[in-house]
Amino acid sequence: MAATIKSVAEMAGVSIKTVSRVINKEGTVKPDTLKRVEDAIAALKYTPNKAARDLASKGTSVLGYVYDNPNAYYIIDMQKGILDVCRKNNFELLIHPCDASSKNIAKELVEMVDAAQLAGLILSPPLSEMPLVLSELDANNINYVRILSGDGIVDSALPYVLVNDFKAAYDITTHLIKQGHQHIAFIAGEESHKSTTERFNGYKAALNEAGITLDESLIIKGTYSFETGVKSAETLLGMSSHPTAVFACNDEIAAGTLFGARMKGIDVPNDLAIAGFENSPFSRQTFPPLTTASQPTNEIAQHATSSLIQFLRAKKAKSTADNLNHTFVPELVVRASTEKA
The missing domain is CATH 3.40.50.2300 (Response regulator)
Known part of the structure; x- marks a missing residue:
């Protein structure tokens, strides 16, 4: 059976996305990790699929919305707001309900991003407020925007939206x-x-x-x-x-x-x-x-999605996007x- 990118990732002990970065020579992989991936590719005699590689090199235009919230009205408004911005910017949306209390939730999200080749995630509470989830996403260089409860400045290089x-x-x-x-x-x-x-x-x-x-x-x-x-x-x-x-x-x-x-x-x-x-x-x-x-849940969702898309485009162009963060005060x-x- 021919080797797959998944089998390379498993042998090297990394995510599929990391293997993809090595294949596409993105230059963002640590030297020791790079060697493990290259050794696994050689050992398995893995040959990347050209069509898939070409697609990855262009960047994906699919975002993911992950949530664990029993409030159906909140979820519907979030989805409507996200979809509105995605459609205007020619992005697709993958919706992923999950159990935030699961001990494997961080791994689940990373694997979902890798399998679907997502450009980024939109995170609402409580996932957006879970340090273990965020650290795992950061470790795998996954882009995301967070919707958070709070006010002021959040120490983060990634975009966020606050609700006071x-x-x-x-x-x-x-x-x-x-x-x-x-x-x-x-x-x-x-x-x-x-x-x-x-x-x-x-x-x-x-x-x-x-x-x-x-x-x-x-x-x-x-x-x-x-x-x-x-x-x-x-x-x-x-x-x-x-x-x-x-x-x-x-x-x-x-x-x-x-x-x-x-x-x-x-x-x-x-x-x-x-x-x-x-x-x-x-x-x-x-x-x-x-x-x-x-x-204004719908407006919050729109702003979060717009900020993530702006961030992704600026990152691809190796430039800086301004005014990505915003605070809403419910009236x-x-x-x-x-x-x-």
Whole structure:
């Protein structure tokens, strides 16, 4: 059986992409790695496929979007935004759902990039925030753009897009305080998402500024799901002195909280104010509609994809692309779920 680029990679103990770099004489491979690959090619008598080599030398025009997120609305908006930019720039898109908790997730992504010959990856949380994944991608010289929760400057040579969850959460909590609420609960999403931490910190900062002591009993751990909201409502409303307001980490949790509250005969917003985050369809399809923070997911996806494509083109031209990074601040949207009659 004729040797393949995969068998060369396995013998040399490197990725397929590294073998491809050696074959195409890109000059970006370390000397010891170069020797291992060349020795494997000689030992296996491997002859590169000319058509494939020619294609690789021209550069691919396929991007990959990898994600692990149960929020269908978020994923749909991300895909629409990415596809819009890809089509305008004659790029194709490979969509790859995955399990970020898998111990082999980094290897899985590297192998996918190699097998599909992807030009780069678009990473959203939590994958964009996992050091082990990023270090493996860097070790294999894989290009990517990250969508991150935070504000300021990120120490990275690769492009990124920030979402200032802290400021938006601060604004939501401040709104609830201005409505007269002192006992405000916080329902969290997964701790693996930095957005959960940033939103919690924004919540705490608003309480602190208003002189309100943080009540740990009002902090509920959960996931970004409707079920978390339903269960949290039961827990919070079962307290002898339950909160008068809830800030849920996303609209899906908030909608579940609203459902749970109504099942117990609680009037929203007169007995309990509820706010969410993201401005997804969940926030507009409930009754009453939910106060939230409008996160422009589609626009975020477009900017991330555009930045990656600009970066790839500049890299190929051996030039520098400017203004690739951007920060979005979700804006407060006040609706009936927090305004008393």
